[in-house]
Amino acid sequence: MKLVKVYVTLKNSVLDAQGEAIKSAINTMGYRKLNDVHMGKYFELNFADDYQGLEEDVDKICDDLLANPNIETYRFEIMEDA
């Protein structure tokens, strides 16, 4: 199987309200020297071993569904999954 790991995060220009709330909670826990928290999404997609044009198709899946290019960026890695 081919395992694709996809990471989606908000662009830096978009305020990450959830990240801010988490940051303030971590500060409350006593960890004061925390600069920033960015919250994102993580996906694992399993494809058939003989999948052709995988990179191109994952790119399209990200653009069309997993991420909204207006507000988010994504990156992914493809690996062999035993």
Next chain:
Amino acid sequence: MKFAVVNFPGSNCDMDLYYAIRDGINEQVELVDYRATSLDGFDGVLIPGGFSYGDYLRSGAIAVHAPIVKEIIRFANDGKIVLGICNGFQILTELGLLPGALVRNEKGRFICETVELEVVNTQTPFTNEYQANETIKVPVAHGEGRYYCDNETLSQLEENEQIVFRYKNNINGSVALIAGVTNKQKNVLGMMPHPERALEEIVGSNDGLNLFQSIINNQVRVNN
């Protein structure tokens, strides 16, 4: 006029919209299932609020791939009336029929209250019954209603007079206080506030009624 209210799994303002058309302006209305593939015979499409597909992934993101959506795109491209309220607005931006996106409120809190809006543009099929710069009271109920777009998009929105409603106060951190925008052609409107919940004084405001009446007026003008 005959309106379709599109029902996605998780829509929950569909009946409010249905009654707004049937009892508010006495026009024809039907609920249309998300699995339907035709909007033939309808003059306007209304996409209701709610939590389509449980807001999984991003609000509106999964609804975009439902069977009825191709038909909504065709309908919009034909210049017919498309109105998306709340989750409907989120769906229209995810679809790319409207620019920008709706993200989590600045303070991270769900906001449920009646707010004041400024009617910025009265030269649209949705607002011709309002006075220029009129202030209206309409309820909002959203956790992800912060309108976001980049500066270039904002300039285009202003240049083409696509900003239709602005919040009088900054409730959620929206860019330029934007509460509702149209496409360039002005036949597609998306807005976070709920005009269908402001049809009678007894519920606090009837300021939403003019929006639906505007659509009818517009149609009369087009037909004449």
